[in-house]
Each structure stands twice: as C-alpha cells, then as structure tokens.
Amino acid sequence: MKWWKKSIHRYGGLQIREDDCSFVWQIPANERCEWVKKTDDCNLDSLIQYAEILFCTFTTEYPALFILGLLVFVLWLLYLFLILGTTADNFFCPSLSVIAAELHLSDNIAGVTILAFGNGAPDIFTSLVADDDEMVIMFTELIGAGIFVTAIIAGSIAIVSPFRISPKPFIRDCCFYIAAVCWITYISQDEIVHLWEGLSFIIFYLLFILTVVAMQFWDNKEERRKARIPALHDPEMLKTFLANQDNEPEVHLPVRSTAFSVKAKLDVAIAAEMANARARGESIEKENNDNESTTSQTDRPDNIYSEFIYDINPISKNDWKKSNLIMKIILVVRSPAMIILQLLIPVVNETAVKNGWSKLLNCIQLCITPTVALFKLDVWRVSFGPLPIVVLFFSLGLIIGVVLFLTTHKDKPPKYHNIFAFLGFMSAMLVVYSVANEVMAILQCIGFASGISDAMLGITLLAWGNSIGDLISNVTIARRGYPRMGYSACFGGPMFNTLLGLGLTWTISAFNHPNYQTKIRSSDMMPGCLAFLLCSLIASFIYLNIVGFIARRSYALIAVSVSQQVLYSYPFVIPMLHFNITNLLGRWYTYARIPNEYETFADCSIVDMSINNNTLELTMSSLNNQTGFVEQWGSFGVPVPRGFSSQYNLKFLPLARQRDSVVTVLNTDYKNFAVIELIQISEDARILQYAWIWSRSRKFHQTYLNRALDVLQRNTINLNCFELVNHDRCPSPDNFLPYEQ
Structure with a gap:
C-alpha cells in the first residue's frame, strides 16, 4: 500500500508517513518549528509558507497563542475570498462582456461560455490548483457550492422578489444539471477516473452549449415570424398599425465615473438584461437615476495627473456615499488590495465614463502588467542572449506606453481601446489563479493543524467563501427588479463550474499518468453532497412545475430546507457487500x-x-485501568435481517438506552480482521461517529493492519482520532463473562 513510505507510530500505534506534515503533532513542542522547516510536505506551493508561520511564530508551546494564529489564518482566508470576489466582479466580468461583444457572440452563447467563466472563475481556478491530495476539498467545494447556489441563493431571490420563471430555459438547465450530477455519481463510484471519463464532462457541457444554440435559433425564428408586418393594402390601416408600435424611450443605466465601481458587475449584468428585454419587446421600468448619472460624470477631474490619482483611489466618492456601515468597512478593508489590482489590471467597462479609459493609468499598466506576469509565471530568469527577459518586456512595455501616451487624447478613448479588455482578462486570470493557490494552501494548513477533514473544509469554508459574492450580487439584482436574471444564473453557473472544474482537473491528472487514469480520494461526504444536490434540483423541478413556474416565498422554504440537511446528515460510509453475519460471530x-x-x-x-432466537446481541468487555475491574456494555437484541445486510440498528445499555445507533461493517475477512463503524445521535442532537479495528487474536499482523487502514481511508475516517488498545497484562479471556442484562 503506498499510503505511507516510512512509517512509525502515532496515537498509540496507527501508522502514518513520517514525512507527512500532519506528523508534526508527534514531534516535541519545542522541536516542531525546525521539523516543519525541514519537511518538504510542509513547504506548500504558495507565496506565504503558512505552516512555518503557524508553528514558528504562533508556537504550539503556548496553546492560546497557537489558537490566535489559527484565528488570524481564518481571517486571512476570508480576506482572500474578498480579493477573489472583487477581482472576478470588478475586473473579470466587465472585460469579458467587452470580449464577448468583440467576438460577436450572441447573448446566450456568451452567457454559457465566456461570461459563465467570468462568474465561475474562483471555483474553476480553485479546482485547477488542487493536486491529487486535495481532490476531496475540490470535489466537495464544487458540489457544495452547487447546493448553496441552487438552494440558498435561489431561495433568497424568491424571498426578496417573487417572480415568474421562464419555463423552457429552466427546464433545459435543470434537466442538464440533474443528468450531470447522475453522470458524476456514476463516474466517481469506483474512485478511478479514466481519461475519456474526464473528457466526457467537457463534452457534456459542449452538448449543453449546442442545445442552447439550437433553442436560441428556434426562438429567433419564431420571433421573426411573429414580428412580420401584415400585408395591409389599405394605407390608413397600415399607418394606424405603425403608429401603435411601442415607442417608449430607451432606458439607460447611470454612467459611472470610474471603471472600478463596486457595482461594476451589477451594472454590466443589468445592462445586458435591459438589452435583452428590449429585443424581446418587453417594457422596461425607468429608474430614477438621472441625478446619479450627472453627478458621476462631473466628478472626474480634468487634469491628467489628477485623473490618475482619482482612478487609483480604492474608494470612490459615489461608492462611499451610497454604502451602508458594513459596506464601508469592507471598502476600507479591501482598499490595499484594490490599489494593487487597479495598477495591474486594465478594465474596459461599457457602463463607465469613456468606457473606463484613463490615459496615464493605462499607459503605466502596459509597462507594469507584463513584467509582473513574468514573475508569477516564474520565467523571469530567462534571458535572450545577454538580455534578461524582464528587461526586454519592461522596455517593450515602456516604448508602447510612451507611444500610446503621445498619440492618444485624455478625453476620448482610442479606437483600439478594447484591446485592453484582453490584456485585463489575462491579468485578472493570473491574479485569480494566484489567490486561489493561496486559498488552497491555507486550507491545507488549517486542516492538518486543526484536524478538520478536507471534505468539511471544502463543503463549508471553500464553498461558502466562493459563493457568498454570488449571493450578494444576485439578491441585489433581484432587488433592482430583475429577479429572473438573478435566478437564471443559479443553475447554468454551478453546472459550468462543476463540469469544467472536475472535467479539466481529472482530465489533466489522468493525462499525466502512464495508464491515462487517475485515482481520486473519496470521502464519506461525497455521496451525501451529490444526493442532496440531486434532491435540491429535483425538488425545484417538481415544485415549479406544480405551481406554474412561479417562484413564491414557499419555494424558498423548500430550497433552504433541503440545503440545511447537508451538514446535519449522517456521514456516508461504504458498507460491505455480500456480508454474512454468521461468519462474524x-x-x-x-x-x-x-x-x-x-x-x-x-x-x-x-x-x-452471538445470535439468540434470531436476534443479534453484542457485548463489549474491557479492563478499567484505573479501578482494575472488568466492565461490560451490552446491546439490545435486534432481529437479524434477511439477505446480506452489513448495517444494524442497535441500542446500548445503559448510556444510550434511548439512542439509535447504526453499526456498519465496513470490511472483514472473518478470520483475521474487521473494521466496524458506529453512528449515533447524542442527546444534544450532535452526530457522533466511532470506529474500531478488530482482530481475531491479540496479535495483529501488519498485512491485515494495512488492509484495515485502507478501508478507513476509503471511508474518510480520520486516523488521527484513533488510539491503540493496550493488551498487556490482560486477564484470562475466561474472566470476560457474557453480559447479563
């Protein structure tokens, strides 16, 4: 078994790799700092070495200081999530909208491809930076985020603004998402992903795109047929028909004074929805935003240097005025990161004055951005003859920047201004990738320092952190009067993230293996996450069909109720198949x-x-090393089920008389070893999970221990929690009498 290389004891005897960073807890407290520095597994692939900081600066010799360090890391993780969301919303999405227009993509094609990529950038890049050991985090994050978006966010939109859903797009997206979840379940059940299986996720999404194109083509055909002017021979009737056409004035969003507005993503999204509504011939309610538009345009300074200072200011005057107290705190906290982002990432924003053109800032970005990219791509040491590539790129950027500065006007963007959108897209992609890498590294550090499983970190911190921005933006869109738009992203977006995140990650991993297949780490939460995501989708599909596709507040109750069960459900394990209880007696x-x-x-x-009168009875006996007495606990007898079931509902006396306990045989060869798991609900409604490794003799052969550990790994039961049972100086087995109730 290749789970460890060089093994020694931990927690009484279970074996782990001594080069695993989790082994730090077996090192004396005063030596942990040096051990972490020397261990390769603790040197994470990140800009900051979090393990070294945690165990050297916040030393474990002082528990209170170490806990403070963990809290600091959690706060830093939240700040990284804020940077991810800010980069995606303020820099990624506006540029992608311009790129979609430059490529002449229809709204539907852009929505399911390039704009979906912009919205899902944090999830996609988080999955791409995950290595084989982080697959559990990545998998549960993508599925957990799907549950969060389809349940929590969709329900929140229905609470804020009940609305009628367009049936055809919803049925299409929901059915494809349900099929995708079923296919993921089938692929992942054997924990082996072949290259063709990884590619199938990408092909599946391409099939979805083709379906969107076909439906759009049919809808356009129908619209053209309905929009034909009737052949009226009477001039008076034709004049009357034309006079009654809808001539309502066109409604525009307020033009922002800066391209980096906190509402950049919201403005771009609503502008696209207003354009679509006009194309459909729907009326658009005009908002009272004339004052905001006028104020925004007159705020910008006239001087080029003052304009530069204005554009790199991380907090605009309009954003500050219109923000509540919490939002103002967020604006202040994110301002250091915003200054760096505004200097590095060009933005072309169609809803900003001059489309975001800032002459001096854009010229400086041509010099800085390519040079910084070289350091991130780790190619800055390359040279072309005697000339380092850093000097070459900086010089070229400087020359282009100077030419641009001399040949353009401050008040009018150049014709080729939209090229900056492509540069901004690549710059934002590098930033998101870098921040996602830091997120994964800090999650790893928190995991082995706190004992929290990878699956729990993925379904909670990572999933919520990447999705909280979508919750805020989609609810805001609903409050602005566009609930359908906010809701439509709740199915297509997560499906894009899941299929592309898993597809690209598993395809790359399988391609890099000699046999073109990769083994994925499973988790007891993985089947549960998939099951509840499927329940959320099916519940939405059935409910909305019944009520005529009207998202009422009762729909929110159903959606949120389904999502809440994920963290409170039993841990999922893999029961042994074709199990014979009589051989285990x-x-x-x-x-x-x-x-x-x-x-x-x-x-x-x-x-x-034992089995008495067709009921299973189980007695646990042990020697209390404090009192020296033999203690016993027994279970109520339960009927032995027919067939080969390896799960039994037991109740133990006297501590758990009223508690249901589910005992599962995970694996056994009946003659040498057995691995048993027990799930129990405590009196305060907590879920308790216990596990045992049994042996037919007091001496346990290494071969069977390896098999037992492999079973525990496949069921993602934390080995750190185990203790070895001492069998030295034990009484004669005859002294352990049968339990008497």
Whole structure:
C-alpha cells in the first residue's frame, strides 16, 4: 500500500508517513518549528509558507497563542475570498462582456461560455490548483457550492422578489444539471477516473452549449415570424398599425465615473438584461437615476495627473456615499488590495465614463502588467542572449506606453481601446489563479493543524467563501427588479463550474499518468453532497412545475430546507457487500478504536457477538485501568435481517438506552480482521461517529493492519482520532463473562 513510505507510530500505534506534515503533532513542542522547516510536505506551493508561520511564530508551546494564529489564518482566508470576489466582479466580468461583444457572440452563447467563466472563475481556478491530495476539498467545494447556489441563493431571490420563471430555459438547465450530477455519481463510484471519463464532462457541457444554440435559433425564428408586418393594402390601416408600435424611450443605466465601481458587475449584468428585454419587446421600468448619472460624470477631474490619482483611489466618492456601515468597512478593508489590482489590471467597462479609459493609468499598466506576469509565471530568469527577459518586456512595455501616451487624447478613448479588455482578462486570470493557490494552501494548513477533514473544509469554508459574492450580487439584482436574471444564473453557473472544474482537473491528472487514469480520494461526504444536490434540483423541478413556474416565498422554504440537511446528515460510509453475519460471530479483540463513552480508561477490550432466537446481541468487555475491574456494555437484541445486510440498528445499555445507533461493517475477512463503524445521535442532537479495528487474536499482523487502514481511508475516517488498545497484562479471556442484562 503506498499510503505511507516510512512509517512509525502515532496515537498509540496507527501508522502514518513520517514525512507527512500532519506528523508534526508527534514531534516535541519545542522541536516542531525546525521539523516543519525541514519537511518538504510542509513547504506548500504558495507565496506565504503558512505552516512555518503557524508553528514558528504562533508556537504550539503556548496553546492560546497557537489558537490566535489559527484565528488570524481564518481571517486571512476570508480576506482572500474578498480579493477573489472583487477581482472576478470588478475586473473579470466587465472585460469579458467587452470580449464577448468583440467576438460577436450572441447573448446566450456568451452567457454559457465566456461570461459563465467570468462568474465561475474562483471555483474553476480553485479546482485547477488542487493536486491529487486535495481532490476531496475540490470535489466537495464544487458540489457544495452547487447546493448553496441552487438552494440558498435561489431561495433568497424568491424571498426578496417573487417572480415568474421562464419555463423552457429552466427546464433545459435543470434537466442538464440533474443528468450531470447522475453522470458524476456514476463516474466517481469506483474512485478511478479514466481519461475519456474526464473528457466526457467537457463534452457534456459542449452538448449543453449546442442545445442552447439550437433553442436560441428556434426562438429567433419564431420571433421573426411573429414580428412580420401584415400585408395591409389599405394605407390608413397600415399607418394606424405603425403608429401603435411601442415607442417608449430607451432606458439607460447611470454612467459611472470610474471603471472600478463596486457595482461594476451589477451594472454590466443589468445592462445586458435591459438589452435583452428590449429585443424581446418587453417594457422596461425607468429608474430614477438621472441625478446619479450627472453627478458621476462631473466628478472626474480634468487634469491628467489628477485623473490618475482619482482612478487609483480604492474608494470612490459615489461608492462611499451610497454604502451602508458594513459596506464601508469592507471598502476600507479591501482598499490595499484594490490599489494593487487597479495598477495591474486594465478594465474596459461599457457602463463607465469613456468606457473606463484613463490615459496615464493605462499607459503605466502596459509597462507594469507584463513584467509582473513574468514573475508569477516564474520565467523571469530567462534571458535572450545577454538580455534578461524582464528587461526586454519592461522596455517593450515602456516604448508602447510612451507611444500610446503621445498619440492618444485624455478625453476620448482610442479606437483600439478594447484591446485592453484582453490584456485585463489575462491579468485578472493570473491574479485569480494566484489567490486561489493561496486559498488552497491555507486550507491545507488549517486542516492538518486543526484536524478538520478536507471534505468539511471544502463543503463549508471553500464553498461558502466562493459563493457568498454570488449571493450578494444576485439578491441585489433581484432587488433592482430583475429577479429572473438573478435566478437564471443559479443553475447554468454551478453546472459550468462543476463540469469544467472536475472535467479539466481529472482530465489533466489522468493525462499525466502512464495508464491515462487517475485515482481520486473519496470521502464519506461525497455521496451525501451529490444526493442532496440531486434532491435540491429535483425538488425545484417538481415544485415549479406544480405551481406554474412561479417562484413564491414557499419555494424558498423548500430550497433552504433541503440545503440545511447537508451538514446535519449522517456521514456516508461504504458498507460491505455480500456480508454474512454468521461468519462474524464469536470473539474479537479490539486492536484500535476512536475513543468513546463506553470504553473510558479501557484496556484489553473484547467484543462477543452471538445470535439468540434470531436476534443479534453484542457485548463489549474491557479492563478499567484505573479501578482494575472488568466492565461490560451490552446491546439490545435486534432481529437479524434477511439477505446480506452489513448495517444494524442497535441500542446500548445503559448510556444510550434511548439512542439509535447504526453499526456498519465496513470490511472483514472473518478470520483475521474487521473494521466496524458506529453512528449515533447524542442527546444534544450532535452526530457522533466511532470506529474500531478488530482482530481475531491479540496479535495483529501488519498485512491485515494495512488492509484495515485502507478501508478507513476509503471511508474518510480520520486516523488521527484513533488510539491503540493496550493488551498487556490482560486477564484470562475466561474472566470476560457474557453480559447479563
């Protein structure tokens, strides 16, 4: 088994790699800093070495200081999420909208391709930077984000502004998403992904794009047929027909004074929706925004240097005036990052004055941005003969910048201004990739420092952090009177992120292996995440069909209720197939276990299983190393089910008389070892998970231990929680009498 290379004991005897960074807890506290510095696994692929800072600056010799360090890292993680959202919304989306127009993409094609990529950039790049050991985080993040968006965000929109859903796009997106989830479940069940299976996710999304194109073509054909002017021979009737055409004035959004407005993504999105509404012939309610438009345009200074200072100011006057207290705090907190982003990333924004043209700033960006990109791509050491590439790129950027400065006007963007959108797109992509890499590194550090599983980190911190920006923007769009637009992104967007995130990651991983396949790490939460995402989609599909595609507030109740079950559901494990309970009967010795309330201070643990009157009875006996007495716990007898079931509902006396306990046999060869898991609901409604490794004898052969550890890994049961059971100086087995109720 290749789970570890060089193994030694941890937590009483379970084996791990001594070159694994999690092993730091087995090193004396005063030596952990040096050990972390020397261990390759602790040197994360990130700009900041979080493990070294955590164990050297916030030393574990002082627990309170170490906890403070973890809290600092969590706050830094939240700040990274803020940077991710800001880059995607303020820099990525406006440029992508311009690129879509330059490429002459229709609104529907742009929506499911380039704009979907802009909205899902944090999820996509987070999945791409994940290596094989981080697959669980990546998988649960993508699925967990899908649950969050389709349930929490969709429900929030319905609460803010109930509305009628367009049936055809919803049915299309929902059916494709359901099919995608089913296909992901089928592919991941054997934990092996072949190259063709990874490619199938990308092909599946291409099929979705073709479906969107076909539906758009049909709709356009129908619209043209309905829009034909009737052949009226009477001139008076024709004049009357033309006079009654809709001639309502065109409604425009306020023009922002800067391209970096906090509402950049919102303005671009609403502008696209207003254009689509006019194309459909729908009326658009005019908002009272004339004052804002006038004020925004007169705010900009006339002097070129003052304009430069104005454009790199991280907090615009209009944003500050219109923000509440919480938003003002966010604006202040993100301002250091905004200054750097505004200097590095050019933005072409159709809703800003001069489309975001800032003469001096754009010229400076031509010099700075390519040079900084060289350092991020780690090619800055390359030379062309005696000339370093850094000097070459900076010189070229400087020359182009000077030429641009001398040949353009301050008040009018040049004809080729939209080229800056492509430069901004690539710059924003590098920033998002870099920040996503830091996010994964800090999550790894928090994981092995706190003991939180990768799956839980993915479905909570990472999924929520990447999705909270969508929640705010989509709810804001709904409040502005466009709930359908906010809701339409709740199905197509997560499907794009999931299919492309998993497809690209698994395809690249499989391609890099000699046999063109990759093994994925599974988790007990993975089946649960998929199941609840499927339930969320099916519940939305059935409910909206029943109520005539009207998203009422009751729909929000259903959606949110489904999503809340994910974190409160039983952990999912893989029961043993074709299990025969009669072969498991008899006496077993507990080799290792997760500490539990039944076996406190317990050595020499023994388990006796028997069937009496077709009921299963289980007795746990152990020696209390504090008192020296033998203690026993027994379960109520339960009927033995027919067939080959390896799961049983048991109740243990006397501590858990009223608690249902589900005992699952994960694996056994009946003669040498068995791995058992127990799930129980505590009195305060918490879910408790215990596990045991059993042996038929007090001595456990290494081969069977390896098999047992492999079973625990496949069920993502945390090995750090286990303790080895001491079987030295045990009483004679005859002293462990059968339990009497």
